[in-house]
Amino acid sequence: MAALFVRSALCAQRQQAHLPVVARLLTSTTAARRATKTPKGSSAAPLAASATTNTARMHLPSFSNEELAEMVENRKVSVHKLETLLEDTQRAVDVRRMVTQRALAKDGNIKNADTAMDDLPHGEFDYRGFYDSIHGTNCEAVIGYMPVPVGVVGPLVVNGQTFRVPxxxxxxxxxxxxxxxxxxxxMSDGATSVILKNGMTRAPLVRVPSVAYAAEMKAWIESPENKQALTNAFNSTTRFGRLQDIDVRIAGRNVYVRFACHCGDAMGMNMVTKGTVEALALLNEHFPEAQMIALSGNVCSDKKAAAINWVEGRGRSVVCETILKKNVxxxxxxxxxxDMIFVNQNKNLIGSAVAGSLGGFNAHAANIVAALFIATGNDPAQVIESSQCITVLEKEGEDLHMSVSMPSIEIGTxxxxTSLPAQAAALKMLGCQGANREATGANADTLAHVVASSVLAGEISLIAALATNDLLKAHIDLNRKTSSPAEQAQEAVASNTSSAAATGHPSATTTRGMHTSSVVGHAITFGHPSTGGPLNARAASSSAEQAIYYAPGTRLSTFAASGPALPHSVSSSAASADEYGSDGPMLPVP
Ligand SMILES: CC(C)(COP(=O)([O-])OP(=O)([O-])OC[C@H]1O[C@@H](n2cnc3c(N)ncnc32)[C@H](O)[C@@H]1OP(=O)([O-])[O-])[C@@H](O)C(=O)NCCC(=O)NCCSC(=O)C[C@@](C)(O)CC(=O)[O-]
Ligand SMILES: NC(=O)C1=CN([C@@H]2O[C@H](COP(=O)(O)OP(=O)(O)OC[C@H]3O[C@@H](n4cnc5c(N)ncnc54)[C@H](OP(=O)(O)O)[C@@H]3O)[C@@H](O)[C@H]2O)C=CC1
Known part of the structure; x- marks a missing residue:
């Protein structure tokens, strides 16, 4: 891809500095192409090896951040490759922030887009202010903080709104x-997300002298008049919480009273627990022999896998759908x-059934829920129930109807x-930080839609990657460090320059299934269609693509015969320390 930035010596001297950056870039690229053009059938050396290349090569670092942002916006530079191309990770972050901030302003979805990301740390960090803000609220016995990287995905269009999701x-x-x-x-006209139910729950354990007493208590609670009295008591403790339902379950002499509350823009666990105490006081007046054993009796059920959340819902119950176009x-x-339907049915539905899954009829909803919860200051321990999800894929004509149903998303704004500065910045990026003053709960509703639609996005990509057998390759590429950004940049220059000699286009080398294929024109074909970008050129490129594509059901022997594309050899002894610093003895072979 670096071939895109091959510029003539003339250009390198910035004699074209008066031209807009994209025009300069195109001119220089064309000049470079002209300089390297060889007659058909010529055996001239590839560009990377020629003398012309060395003088003509021009690296991105010579451009200003503003120019780089413009190139990214014009899809001349891939925003995903900035670290490698700039050989400077901090600058890559700066440019990506600039692009994201400008995109937020252009989307027109949020107020104060230019300052929304200001408190998301990316360099200097006000740790004193941070310690002040968490004291007495978020953590005790503090000894530091844990930096976790924050990235952004999108644009993601949901219910007609465009989001950039941290x-x-x-x-x-x-x-x-x-x-x-x-x-x-x-690219498929967006997703639609709906909230079916909203009720954060707390179910105290009340102990009574007999099952008859328990049944009497249940009947009393369920009478409309008493239910209203309990509701009034509950609601008296909060300006924003509104009790929705009371569900009574009995096990012998144990009575579990499950209060479900609409908590406005709060996730609401403290709020609902407070309301519960007040309602129990009233209950106790009518049932003096009842004893409160535990304010949480686990029928709630908080921070544990439980069928009750899966079936009845907890927090917001959300369903989100899209119709993916066949060509996408x-x-x-x-x-x-x-192939995607086939993988989904046999993995997410049948596979999860075989595993006895509880609300885990999905590929990796928890991945997205956890990343969003951490970014937005929601309680990561509630990922367990918030990621319960069934992913359904069905044919819609020749297109693909895809949905995620998530009955217990527990979130707040x-x-x-959520009010810590960095986490609040992430919520500001989504246009839903804090309390919604026009419609209480609307900000948390927005976040719930973002969670569900982002989960849908994750499901789409992982199911596709499994269908094409790309999971392991993707993780070896992106989950293990093999070289420094500078080394990667050199590799990118070498591989792309030689490819450019043959085609006049930058290229990216990628592996699909168990083979490696060279994708021509990749770097100039990315870009979102919503901003006028074309479809990925890979499909168009590709008779070779057909040869390397494995449909589900490919015989295992075919994989083996096709030769490994992944590093797979291990030495019999660990002679020197690896990148994890591990040079200890290997486990004995059984
Ligand atoms: C990695 C890809 C996306 C490559 O997929 P690809 O099709 O080769 O990617 P591409 O280079 O052609 O780019 C296509 C688009 O992907 C995105 N994209 C591509 N690269 C980047 C990047 N660096 N940064 C940001 N976005 C990127 C981006 O949108 C890009 O379009 P563009 O913006 O360029 O026009 C694909 O192979 C993939 O999705 N693999 C699956 C990986 C995955 O989902 N991992 C999740 C964790 S798995 C796990 O933890 C759970 C598990 C698996 O155990 C659960 C289970 O049991 O199932
Ligand atoms: N107590 C427990 O058992 C558990 C607690 N947690 C923790 O609880 C915390 C979250 O509890 P939660 O109750 O959500 O938060 P808070 O305890 O911070 O309560 C939310 C506060 O926001 C106020 N508020 C202002 N505007 C709004 C609005 N628009 N909508 C809703 N509330 C508004 C509420 O007012 P008002 O007082 O009038 O209601 C309330 O004081 C997290 O830290 C979580 O980790 C997690 C699990 C269990």
Whole structure:
């Protein structure tokens, strides 16, 4: 891809400085192409090896951040490759922030787009202010802080709104994958998300003298008049919480009273617990022999896998759908509608059934939920129920209808960690920080839609990657460090320059299935269609692509025979320390 930036010596001297940057870039690229053009059938050496290359090569670092941002916006430079091309990770972050901030302003979705990201640390960090803000609220016995990288995916179009979604993770490949899914959704006219139910729950354990007493208590609570009295007591403790339902379960002499509350923009665990105490006081007046054993009796059920959340819902119950166009599935995801349905059915539905899964009928909803919870200051321990999800794929004509149903997304935009400056910045990027003053709960609703649609994006990309057998390759590429950005840049220059000699286009080398293929024109074909970018050129490039594509059901022997594309050899002894500093003895072979 670096061949795109091959510039003539004339250009390098900036004699064209008066031209807009993109025009300069195109002119210089054309000049470079002309300089390297060889007659058909000529055996001239590839560009990388020629003398012309060395003088003509021009690296991106010579451009200003403003110019680089413009190139990214004009799809002349891939925003994903900035670290490698600039050989400077901090600058890459700066340019990406500039691009993201300008995109937020252009989307027109949020107020104060130019300052939304200001408090998301990316360099200097006000640790004193941070310690002040967490004291007495978020953590005790503090000894420091844990930096977790935050990336951004999108544009993601949901319910007609465009989002740039911040995600905090240390799992390489997760953002690349979710981003691909966002692109697939947005290229297919967006996603639609609906909230079916909203009720954060707390179920105290009340102990009574007999099962008859328990039944009497249940009947009393369920009478409309008493239910209203309990509701009034509950609601008296909060300006924003509104009790929705009371569900009573009995096990012998144990009574579990499950209060479900609409908590406005808060996730609401403190809020609902406070309301519960007041309602129990009233209950106790009528049932003096009842004893409160535990304020949480686990029927809530908080921070544990439980069927009650899966069936009844907890927090917001959300369903989100999209119809992926056939050409998007084929050209962007490199697979087919039928293959994705086949993988989903046999993995997410049957596989999860065989595993006895509880709300885990999905590929990796938890990945996206966790990254979004950490970025937005939501409680990561609630990922367990918030990521319960069933992913359904069905044919819609020749296209693919895809949905995620998530009955228990527990999130808030006020309370807990959401008001810390960095986390609040992530919420500002989504246009839903803090309390919604026009419609209480609308900000948390927005966040729930973002969570569900981002999960949908993650499902799309991972199911496709499994269908094309790309999972391991993606993780070896993006989850393990093999070389420094500078070394990667040199590799990129070498591989792209030689390819450019033959084609006049930059290229990217990629592996699909168990083979490696060279994708021509990759670097100038990225870019979102919503901003006028074309489809990934890979499908168009590709008779070779056909040869390396494995449909689900490919015989295992075919993989083996096709030769390894991944590093797979291990030495019998660990002679020197690896990148993890591990040079200890290997485990004995059983
Ligand atoms: C890695 C890809 C996306 C490559 O996929 P690709 O099709 O080769 O990518 P591409 O280079 O052709 O780019 C296509 C688009 O992908 C995105 N993309 C591509 N690269 C980047 C990047 N660096 N940064 C940001 N976005 C990126 C981006 O949207 C890009 O479009 P563009 O913007 O260029 O026009 C694909 O192979 C993939 O999605 N693999 C799956 C990886 C994955 O989903 N990992 C999740 C974790 S797996 C796990 O933890 C759970 C598991 C698996 O155990 C659960 C289970 O049991 O199933
Ligand atoms: N207590 C427990 O058992 C558990 C607690 N947690 C922790 O609880 C915290 C979250 O509790 P949560 O109750 O959400 O947060 P908070 O305890 O911070 O309470 C939310 C506060 O925001 C106020 N508020 C202002 N505007 C709004 C609005 N628009 N909508 C809703 N509330 C508004 C509420 O007012 P008002 O007082 O009038 O309601 C309330 O004081 C997290 O730190 C989480 O980790 C997690 C699990 C269990």
């Amino acid at each position: 995600m905090a993770t240390t799992e390489g490949a997760l953002l690349a994958s979710t981003n691909r899914g966002c692109r697939a959704i947005t 599935v084929e050209n962007l995801l490199h697979t087919t509608v039928d 006020v309370g807990g960690g």
